[in-house]
Amino acid sequence: MQNPYLPYPAVIEKIIVETDDRSLRTFKLKFLDPSHEQVFKYMPGQFAEISVPGKGEVPIGIASSPTEKGYLLFTINKVGLVTTHLHNMKEGDILGVRGPLGNSYPWDRMEGKNVVIIGGGFAFTTLRSSIVYMLHPENRPKFEKIIVVYGARRPGLLLYKDELWEWEKRNDLEMHITVDATDDPNWKYNIGFVPTITEQKVKSAENAIAIVCGPPIMIRFTQPVLEKIGFSPENIILSLEMRMKCGIGMCGRCNIGYKFVCKDGPVFSLAELKELPSEY
C-alpha cells in the first residue's frame, strides 16, 4: 500500500488569475511522473491536499473533471499561510498533490435525475468539475435536465468566466448566472441573491437532486427555498469545509460527531447532517 501521507510531485503548468481582486487563482498541475495520473482516479466532489514543501499542506477541492486528461485544476483562495505562499509561486515550480481524498457527489444516485447545481462565490470549484463531467458526450445522456444557478457578489468575482459564457449559450444546460449587484450597464445576466434566483428559476423538485456549495450565509438562505420547492433533505447535497491535516480520518480535527469531513465527507446530504451535532 502506498504511504497515504506521501504526495505525488507535480509541476505548475499554468496559473490563471480568476477574479478582479486577484485573490483567486487556478493552478493547472501536471504530475511529474505520468504514471501517477493512472493512480489518481477521482470523481467530482473529491479534494486533494496540495503540499508546498516547507510550508505545509492545504485541502482543496478538485476543480478539473476526470474527463479532462493530462492535468488537474485547483482554484485557490489566498487566505492562510500555505495559500499565500501558493499565490507567490510561478509556473514551472514544483509542489505535491496528495489524494484524491474524501467521497464525491452521489453520482450513482444522480443518474437518471434532474440535477440542480447551486453555487456561490469561490465555492464553485467542485461544481465546475461536476458540470464539465456531466456535459461530456459520454456522460450527458445519463442525466435529465441540468440547471445551474451560480452567483457572486459582483461580476469580477465570478470564476471560470469564459466557460460560464459558453455554458450560457448551450441548450443542453440551463444556466442562470447572477450577481448581488453591479453598475455595469452591459451586464446581461441576472441580478439578485442566489436563493432569490433559485426560487425564480427552479420550478420543481420532481425526480431532482440539488447540489449546493457556497458560503454559509448562502447555504442558510438557500436551504429553506429548496425545501419549499419540494426537495427532501435526502436530495439536498452539501459539501463542507473543515480545518484538516491528514485527510484520511486519522488526525482527529475535522469531525462532526462521529463522522470525519475528510473521509466520510466532504459531501453530505442534508438528511445526514440533521442527525449529526451542529458543530461546523
Place this chain on the structure above:
Amino acid sequence: MYKLFKKEDFINSLYKIKDYKIFVPAKEGYYHFFSPLEKGISPDFSFFNTRLSPKSIIYPQSERMFEFSLNKEDPDAFILKEAEKEFPLQAIIGIRPCDAHAFQIVKKNFDNPDYKDPWWTKRYENTTFIGLGCNNPRNTCFCTKVGGGPFSEIGLDAIMYDLGENFLIKVLTDKGSLFLKKIEGGKEAEETHIKQAEKIKKEAEAKIKTDIEIEALLKKGILQVFEADIWEEISFPCINCGICTYLCPTCWCFDIQDEVYKDKGDRIRNWDSCMFPIFTLHASGHNPRAEKFRRVRQRFMHKLKYYPEKYHDGVQCSGCGRCIIACPTNMDIREIANKMSKI
C-alpha cells in the same frame, strides 16, 4: 501455558537479549517511566503505573515523516522523500493491562480497512507486549468498568503475575512464546502457583470500586447528550492545559508541520490536542470549537459517544485514570460519564 521465573533471574536475563529493543519500567525521581533497558537502568516492577503511558513507544510524540530539499540546484528539490527510520523488534516488559488495551483501541484509528498509518503499524507489529497484572489497583483505576481488568489479557502477548519472589507468566500468543524462549531459568509452573494467581486476580478485581454507568450512557442518543445543558458547568474548571490528552494512552490526535533549516526541511507529525483552540481554527478565522465548553464536550463525546457509535466496541478509554490524577483542576472522567448517563 504457564512458566515460572525467579524475579532476579528474569530481570538478569533481560539484559542478555540482543535482538530486541527492551523497554522496562524504571523509577526516576518520584515517578516510574518506561525506559529502554541499558546500562544504569534497573527495572523496577513495584509501581502502580508509569506516569506517562507507553504510547510513545509505538507513536512518538514527534515523528519525522518526510524530508526534502529546498535547494533549486538539487535534482530532487521540493520532492518529499520518506525519512529513513529503523523499526527494530522491541518488547515492552511490565506494561499494565489498561495500557495494552489502549493500543487495541488506538489500532482502530491507525490500522483500518481504508488506510494504514505506515509508521504506527510497523512499530506495533514489531512490538511484543509482556504485561504485568495489577495486584493493587489504585482508587483512580476503573479498567473493569470499560471492558478491561487488572489482569485483562487484551492486547497482550504474555501476562506476568507477581507472586512475591516469582513471576508466573502466562503465555498468550506465538509472539509472546518466541520472546520468552529468550529468557533463561524458567520452570514449569505448579498447580499451587496458578491457584495463587487466580486468587490475586479475584482480589484485585474486587478492589476496583468505581461505579460508572457506561451501559446507560451507551444507550443515550448522540444529539441528546451533545445538546444537553450540562457542558458549561462540566467544562467550567478546565483550563485547557491539555495534560489529559497528553497522558491519555487512547488519545491519538496529531498535527503535521513542516520545519526548515537553511535549504533542508522535514515534514513532522506531532501529538496534538482537542483542548487547544487552534486545533480546529480555519484559515478564514471561523472556528467550530472556539469556546472552551465545545472543546471539553468534544473530548468526552469522542471517548464515550462518538467512538462507540463508530466502532460498536466499547468506549475510547481503558480506565487507567491518568487524566484524573494529573488534572490540575480535579476534573474526573468518571463523574462526567455519570453526568452524561443521567441526562
